[in-house]
Amino acid sequence: MMKLLRKQMLLCSILFLVFTLSACSAIGQTDENNLTDSATSAEKTVSVVRGTITPTVSTQTTIVPAVPFIISSPENGIFNTAVELEEKITAGQIIGTVNGKELKSPVDGTITSIAPSNESVPSNYPVAIVHYTGFALNVEADNFLSTLPEYAELKAKFQVYDGVGPTDMIAVVSPAADENAFTGIVPQEGILQCLISQTVDVKSGQSATVVITATTRNDVLILPLSVIAGRQGTGLVTVITPNGERVETKVTLGVTDGANIEILYGLEEGDVVSATPPNLDPRGI
Structure with a gap:
């Protein structure tokens, strides 16, 4: 009789232990699932803020x-020249006026082409070509300029790889596409020439x-550039x-400094935006 009672008590203990372990496992699994769900639902966001931004391209x-560069008319009007063809000029020298401007x-240079005086010119018309004797760095900047x-x-600095710098450039200009004749002279589209x-002390061929x-x-x-498609x-x-x-939202973009970008339209200050841009969201939302 005593042996039977002991067996029954042992069996009850084993069953109780199994039940307890199962319950703990279930609770642990539930907690783990909750943590996983929480981690999945947590999403990094950023807010639209007001601030300052310096348009930058590097x-x-x-x-x-350097190749010859263009000086253009700032507006439609009558151009009057103050220099002659092949004249040596200095930095800051007046080469002409348009409507008195x-x-x-x-920079110092030589006039290689000049429009005639009393000539009616449109805005952005190349009225003079100047040749600078020195070195330069050319930058494709079409998007930046737009x-x-x-x-x-515009201002610029440069750093020669394993060499001089950072050093200020003396001017940022529009290089001419053709220096052989004045007629048909146009700037190289989307190119900025930074004069050294x-x-x-630099030399041709150095990387900078x-x-x-x-x-x-x-x-x-x-907004940070990284959140925008x-x-x-x-x-x-x-x-x-x-x-x-x-909500996937279209925005109109302005200038950028390479890290942040100006929002012109589509959002307001304080709006909360996902840190993952729409086209890179793995959920396809």
Whole structure:
């Protein structure tokens, strides 16, 4: 009788232990699932803020001899020259006027082409070609220029790979596509030529990094570039509404500094945006 009682008690203990372990395992699994669900549902976001941004473009390129550059009319009007063909000029010298507005050379050089005086010219017309004797760095900047107003003030610095720098460039100009004749002279489309001072010790063929900046813009809406699908003109972001809804939203883009970008239309200050751009979201939302 005692043996039977002991067996029954042992069996009950074993059953109780099995039940307890099963329950703990189930609870642990539930907690683990909850943690997984929580991690899955957590999404990194950023908010649209107001701030300042300095339009910037940078690239690595090669030092080359400078080519002649264009000085263009800032508006439609009558051009009057103040220099002669093949004349040597100095930085800051007036080369002519359009409707009384002075046009100056940013560097020392030689006038290789000049429009005749009392000539009616349209806006952006090349009224003079200047040859600078020195080195330069050429930058493809079509996208950069498309976000800026005409005749935006540009500055540049460069750093020679394993060499001099960072050093200020003396001017950022539009290189001429053809230096042989004035008629038909046009700037190289989308190219900026950054002129290097003759006092800086460089040579043709050296690799260098150049950074061009325009005037800083203040009190503009800003988002990190990394959250936007698109880089020029328009783009897409995923807006997270207060109730958690995800809304793919089209935005109009402005200038960029390489890390952040200006938002012209489509969002307001304080809007919350997914840190993952729409085209890279693995959920395909």
